[in-house]
Amino acid sequence: xxxxxxLFPQSAGMSVTRDRHAALRAAxxxxxxxxxxxGTIVPGRQSWTTWDRGFSERCADRGFVAMTWPREYxxxxxxxxxxxxxxxxxxxxxxxxGSHWIADRQSGPQIMRxxxxxxxREVLPRIAAGRCTFGIGMSEPDSGSDLSSIxxxxxxxxxxxxxxxxxxxxxxxxxxxxxxxxxxxxxxGDDRYAGLSQLVVPMGESGVSVRPLINLAGEHELxxxxxxxxxxxxxxxxxxxxxxxRLVGEELxxxxxxxxxxxxxxxxxxxxxxxxxxxxxxxxHAEIGRxxxxxxxxxxxxxxxxxxxxxxxxxxxxxxxxxDLGTALEQEIPDVARKLLDMRPSADGDADAATLxxxxxxxxxxxxxxxxxxxxxxxxxxxLGLR
Amino acid sequence: MNETARLLDDSTDRLLRDHxxxxxxxxxxxxxxxxxxEIAEAGLSLALAPxxxxxxxxTLSEAAVIAWRWGFHAAPLPIVEILLAGLLPAQVxxxxxxxxxxxxxxxxxxxxxxxxxxxxxxAPAGLLAVAAAPSGNTMSEYPVSAGDIRHALSxxxxxxxTGSPDPVSAAGVALDAHRFAVAGALLTAAAMSGAMGRAxxxxxxxxxxxxxxxxxxxxxxAIQHMLAEAASEHLLAQAAxxxxxxxxxxxxxxxxxWRAAKAQAGHAATKVAAVAHQVLGxxxxxxxxxxxxxxxxxxxxxxxxxxxxxxxAQAGRDATADPRGLWQHMVDSEEMIR
Numbered sequence: 001x002x003x004x005x006x007l008f009p010q011s012a013g014m015s016v017t018r019d020r021h022a023a024l025r026a027a028x029x030x031x032x033x034x035x036x037x038x039g040t041i042v043p044g045r046q047s048w049t050t051w052d053r054g055f056s057e058r059c060a061d062r063g064f065v066a067m068t069w070p071r072e073y074x075x076x077x078x079x080x081x082x083x084x085x086x087x088x089x090x091x092x093x094x095x096x097x098g099s100h101w102i103a104d105r106q107s108g109p110q111i112m113r114x115x116x117x118x119x120x121r122e123v124l125p126r127i128a129a130g131r132c133t134f135g136i137g138m139s140e141p142d143s144g145s146d147l148s149s150i151x152x153x154x155x156x157x158x159x160x161x162x163x164x165x166x167x168x169x170x171x172x173x174x175x176x177x178x179x180x181x182x183x184x185x186x187x188x189g190d191d192r193y194a195g196l197s198q199l200v201v202p203m204g205e206s207g208v209s210v211r212p213l214i215n216l217a218g219e220h221e222l223x224x225x226x227x228x229x230x231x232x233x234x235x236x237x238x239x240x241x242x243x244x245x246r247l248v249g250e251e252l253x254x255x256x257x258x259x260x261x262x263x264x265x266x267x268x269x270x271x272x273x274x275x276x277x278x279x280x281x282x283x284x285h286a287e288i289g290r291x292x293x294x295x296x297x298x299x300x301x302x303x304x305x306x307x308x309x310x311x312x313x314x315x316x317x318x319x320x321x322x323x324d325l326g327t328a329l330e331q332e333i334p335d336v337a338r339k340l341l342d343m344r345p346s347a348d349g350d351a352d353a354a355t356l357x358x359x360x361x362x363x364x365x366x367x368x369x370x371x372x373x374x375x376x377x378x379x380x381x382x383x384l385g386l387r
Numbered sequence: 388m389n390e391t392a393r394l395l396d397d398s399t400d401r402l403l404r405d406h407x408x409x410x411x412x413x414x415x416x417x418x419x420x421x422x423x424x425e426i427a428e429a430g431l432s433l434a435l436a437p438x439x440x441x442x443x444x445x446t447l448s449e450a451a452v453i454a455w456r457w458g459f460h461a462a463p464l465p466i467v468e469i470l471l472a473g474l475l476p477a478q479v480x481x482x483x484x485x486x487x488x489x490x491x492x493x494x495x496x497x498x499x500x501x502x503x504x505x506x507x508x509x510a511p512a513g514l515l516a517v518a519a520a521p522s523g524n525t526m527s528e529y530p531v532s533a534g535d536i537r538h539a540l541s542x543x544x545x546x547x548x549t550g551s552p553d554p555v556s557a558a559g560v561a562l563d564a565h566r567f568a569v570a571g572a573l574l575t576a577a578a579m580s581g582a583m584g585r586a587x588x589x590x591x592x593x594x595x596x597x598x599x600x601x602x603x604x605x606x607x608x609a610i611q612h613m614l615a616e617a618a619s620e621h622l623l624a625q626a627a628x629x630x631x632x633x634x635x636x637x638x639x640x641x642x643x644x645w646r647a648a649k650a651q652a653g654h655a656a657t658k659v660a661a662v663a664h665q666v667l668g669x670x671x672x673x674x675x676x677x678x679x680x681x682x683x684x685x686x687x688x689x690x691x692x693x694x695x696x697x698x699x700a701q702a703g704r705d706a707t708a709d710p711r712g713l714w715q716h717m718v719d720s721e722e723m724i725r
Contacts, residue, residue: 005618007625009452013389015633092714273706273713289703296647297627304626321619381611
């Protein structure tokens with residue numbers, strides 16, 4: 001029973017040679033340097049939620065979007081490992097990935113797995129070209145962690161559905177071409193998980209309205225989306241209908257397993273290392289070393305998860321652990337930085353002061369988005385056989 | 388696991404179950420000698436010795452499962468030092484396994500004047516230290532007197548020499564002192580991982596069976612979260628350890644890999660021990676329960692062959708010194724190995 005979450009000694013003697021992918025990393029770094037020079041990447045001030053359509057299109061031109069997808073959908077049929085390398089290079093650089101990140105990470109794969117052929121042909125090539133933003137339509141005002149209690153309902157009409165309800169905390173909905181919406185297609189009965197479905201909802205239809213939710217950093221990334229009878233074609237249903245709970249679980253698995261769950265504040269850690277370069281500050285070395293060794297361990301866990309997923313081995317418990325520990329480290333990094341640095345964090349200060357300000361202001365959301373830490377710990381406990 | 392690792396794990400497990408499943412046997416005075424004889428007979432103590440020396444020529448990753456299983460049973464004897472002895476010349480190796488010689492931790496980087504090491508016996512005549520020197524790597528033996536004997540938190544015998552004593556003998560040695568130190572760190576981290584795994588099993592079993600207020604402890608969210616956190620830290624330690632062992636066996640040069648493994652093992656051990664004791668309650672705090680065999684070993688091992696704070700400080704020093712910046716420091720120091 002205790003072996004539910006085990007990597008060693010299971011893997012003993014089965015070492016996997018780590019390919020550095022030097023050429024691929026160099027290509028991404030060249031791209032990043034060009035974008036920094038052009039001012040589209042502002043190190044430390046942006047993250048993977050920052051929306052920039054032009055940046056996403058240029059990423060796609062370089063082959064950095066839809067990397068593992070089949071060529072017939074505009075993908076490049078590269079390995080999961082290569083995709084991981086590109087992802088971590090872009091994340092460490094703090095690039096503005098928001099226009100394509102969710103679509104590439106989860107929405108596209110979800111459609112590939114559960115969508116109709118028509119939907120795939122309509123949507124996937126546009127995502128691959130960096131021209132299509134997707135939003136996640138899960139949370140509602142009365143349904144956050146308790147996701148199965150959602151009330152948005154899809155009424156069956158001729159040729160499709162009409163949607164009624166409200167979604168909230170939807171990142172970049174103001175830019176999104178589509179939202180994948182978890183909704184009720186059957187009234188709720190005794191089984192709270194039955195009667196749910198996922199629909200790929202076009203955002204341009206009449207009946208969809210988006211209201212900005214400005215966060216405490218003064219940024220517009222989150223939104224409230226109201227559905228007032230907007231039409232969704234039948235070919236946009238994912239899965240069979242009624243299987244939405246299982247499908248949303250799969251989509252969340254895509255969401256929880258990547259290096260975006262521990263690299264969000266890498267910029268300030270890199271700044272710390274740079275600031276204390278050439279100094280003899282033993283306290284700083286100790287603190288930086290603590291964070292760097294932990295980050296190294298998290299990256300190894302992340303790579304192990306990516307390897308398991310690529311081999312088709314379940315990794316859900318591992319991904320929960322990585323998200324919980326990774327987001328905690330993301331929050332700890334600015335907290336260590338503010339103690340080590342004689343600096344006032346300020347969004348309009350110099351580059352380092354602005355990087356620290358961005359990290360501190362955004363820190364609370366790391367342990368909330370994509371599943372709160374308390375929910376994650378509960379799932380981990382279940383994996384351990386405790387519930 | 389590969390075939391060799393599985394074989395080593397099975398042998399170690401069987402051997403230790405025979406001796407340790409009976410709680411009374413664990414306290415018997417003849418246990419250490421019996422275990423020493425059996426691991427020698429099973430060839431386990433020679434796991435790392437090259438085949439031409441009569442050993443198994445195992446990789447560190449394979450030998451680490453012996454240490455892991457040793458920690459899983461919280462078995463007595465300094466398994467790390469016994470396994471490392473396999474890398475040393477035969478006459479010295481035998482004296483270490485007999486308990487006549489303690490083996491000092493090889494330190495990397497700023498070294499303190501103190502030499503400290505563990506011993507298989509109770510009254511070693513000497514302490515052997517492998518060290519890097521400008522002229523080559525050396526193996527020196529220092530005299531040990533009764534006043535130099537201590538006991539670790541686990542109860543294991545330790546030798547602690549203070550001051551700068553003169554060695555009674557010194558010789559050049561072919562092995563790489565740096566790699567010797569890293570092997571010690573990773574074998575210790577593996578032993579810690581085994582102990583953590585079993586401690587978490589014990590705590591989970593207790594939580595699932597012990598009932599208070601009409602339900603098992605495991606139904607309380609506070610207990611669930613504590614165990615989830617402890618298991619998470621352990622998983623993180625395993626990930627770092629697996630990579631560091633792989634890097635060692637492939638002679639990858641990056642120190643960050645093994646330092647992260649040993650530091651995270653220390654961090655995880657602290658969390659796992661604390662949570663296990665918290666869940667077990669008062670009974671786990673007494674010697675009537677086996678938990679203390681695990682937690683005292685974790686508390687000892689986290690300081691041995693690479694104290695957590697030292698590993699972290701060295702990692703921080705290296706990271707800040709690297710002119711390429713942190714990201715390249717972390718990902719670009721891996722050699723491309725084909």
